[in-house]
Amino acid sequence: MSLKIVAVTACIAGIAHTYMAQANLKKYAEKSGYEIKVETQGSMGIENRLSQEDIDNADVVIFAVDTTVSGRDRFDGKKILELGTSAVVKDGKSAIEKAAALVSGN
Numbered sequence: 001m002s003l004k005i006v007a008v009t010a011c012i013a014g015i016a017h018t019y020m021a022q023a024n025l026k027k028y029a030e031k032s033g034y035e036i037k038v039e040t041q042g043s044m045g046i047e048n049r050l051s052q053e054d055i056d057n058a059d060v061v062i063f064a065v066d067t068t069v070s071g072r073d074r075f076d077g078k079k080i081l082e083l084g085t086s087a088v089v090k091d092g093k094s095a096i097e098k099a100a101a102l103v104s105g106n
Helices: 016-031 053-058 085-088 091-105
Strands: 006-011 034-044 045-047 058-063 080-083
Touching: 006 016, 006 045, 006 053, 006 085, 016 034, 016 058, 016 085, 016 091, 058 091, 080 085, 080 091, 085 091
Parallel strands: 006 034, 006 058, 058 080
Antiparallel strands: 034 045
16 A cells, blocks of 8 residues: 655754654654655754655654644645654554554544
Protein backbone atom coordinates (compact mmCIF):
# COMPACT_ATOMS: atom_id res chain seq x y z
CA MET A 1 0.00 0.00 0.00
CA SER A 2 1.31 3.43 -0.91
CA LEU A 3 0.60 5.67 2.03
CA LYS A 4 1.02 9.42 2.38
CA ILE A 5 1.49 10.55 5.96
CA VAL A 6 1.81 14.00 7.44
CA ALA A 7 2.75 14.47 11.06
CA VAL A 8 3.18 17.15 13.69
CA THR A 9 5.56 16.65 16.60
CA ALA A 10 5.53 18.90 19.66
CA CYS A 11 6.61 18.38 23.27
CA ILE A 12 6.16 20.65 26.26
CA ALA A 13 9.74 21.95 26.25
CA GLY A 14 9.90 21.93 22.46
CA ILE A 15 13.40 20.55 22.36
CA ALA A 16 14.53 16.91 22.48
CA HIS A 17 11.34 14.84 22.19
CA THR A 18 9.96 16.99 19.36
CA TYR A 19 12.95 16.19 17.15
CA MET A 20 13.46 12.61 18.35
CA ALA A 21 9.83 11.84 17.50
CA GLN A 22 10.27 13.47 14.08
CA ALA A 23 13.35 11.35 13.36
CA ASN A 24 11.65 8.12 14.44
CA LEU A 25 8.53 8.75 12.37
CA LYS A 26 10.64 9.46 9.28
CA LYS A 27 12.82 6.41 9.86
CA TYR A 28 9.96 3.91 10.19
CA ALA A 29 7.75 5.44 7.49
CA GLU A 30 10.61 5.25 5.00
CA LYS A 31 11.42 1.65 6.07
CA SER A 32 7.78 0.80 5.30
CA GLY A 33 7.93 2.53 1.93
CA TYR A 34 5.55 5.32 2.92
CA GLU A 35 5.83 9.01 2.11
CA ILE A 36 6.01 11.26 5.15
CA LYS A 37 6.37 14.95 5.87
CA VAL A 38 6.81 16.09 9.47
CA GLU A 39 6.18 19.56 10.86
CA THR A 40 7.86 20.33 14.18
CA GLN A 41 6.39 22.78 16.66
CA GLY A 42 9.20 23.36 19.09
CA SER A 43 11.28 25.97 20.83
CA MET A 44 12.29 27.37 17.42
CA GLY A 45 8.65 27.85 16.45
CA ILE A 46 7.09 25.95 13.58
CA GLU A 47 9.62 24.33 11.26
CA ASN A 48 8.96 22.43 8.03
CA ARG A 49 5.42 23.83 8.00
CA LEU A 50 3.06 21.53 6.14
CA SER A 51 1.31 23.14 3.20
CA GLN A 52 -2.44 22.80 2.90
CA GLU A 53 -1.77 20.73 -0.23
CA ASP A 54 0.44 18.34 1.79
CA ILE A 55 -2.36 17.96 4.33
CA ASP A 56 -5.10 17.56 1.72
CA ASN A 57 -3.14 14.86 -0.12
CA ALA A 58 -2.31 12.87 3.02
CA ASP A 59 -4.08 9.61 3.82
CA VAL A 60 -3.52 10.03 7.54
CA VAL A 61 -2.19 12.52 10.08
CA ILE A 62 -0.04 11.63 13.08
CA PHE A 63 0.06 14.04 15.99
CA ALA A 64 3.01 13.03 18.20
CA VAL A 65 2.36 15.71 20.77
CA ASP A 66 2.33 16.46 24.49
CA THR A 67 0.83 19.91 24.02
CA THR A 68 -1.66 21.75 21.83
CA VAL A 69 -1.14 21.58 18.07
CA SER A 70 -0.86 25.05 16.59
CA GLY A 71 -3.20 25.44 13.61
CA ARG A 72 -5.02 22.19 14.34
CA ASP A 73 -8.02 23.32 12.27
CA ARG A 74 -5.89 22.80 9.12
CA PHE A 75 -6.40 19.06 9.67
CA ASP A 76 -10.21 19.08 9.97
CA GLY A 77 -11.77 16.11 8.22
CA LYS A 78 -8.58 14.02 8.17
CA LYS A 79 -7.99 10.67 9.88
CA ILE A 80 -5.84 11.53 12.90
CA LEU A 81 -3.73 9.29 15.12
CA GLU A 82 -2.72 11.11 18.29
CA LEU A 83 0.11 9.83 20.48
CA GLY A 84 2.50 11.27 23.03
CA THR A 85 6.02 12.07 21.87
CA SER A 86 7.59 9.56 24.28
CA ALA A 87 5.49 6.71 22.79
CA VAL A 88 6.81 7.59 19.32
CA VAL A 89 10.39 7.96 20.57
CA LYS A 90 10.19 4.51 22.23
CA ASP A 91 8.34 2.77 19.38
CA GLY A 92 8.15 4.66 16.10
CA LYS A 93 7.40 1.46 14.19
CA SER A 94 4.19 0.93 16.16
CA ALA A 95 3.09 4.52 15.47
CA ILE A 96 3.49 4.02 11.71
CA GLU A 97 1.70 0.65 11.86
CA LYS A 98 -1.22 2.19 13.79
CA ALA A 99 -1.49 4.99 11.23
CA ALA A 100 -1.56 2.46 8.37
CA ALA A 101 -4.22 0.42 10.20
CA LEU A 102 -6.33 3.55 10.68
CA VAL A 103 -6.34 4.11 6.91
CA SER A 104 -7.05 0.49 6.00
CA GLY A 105 -9.77 0.21 8.65
CA ASN A 106 -8.07 -2.61 10.54
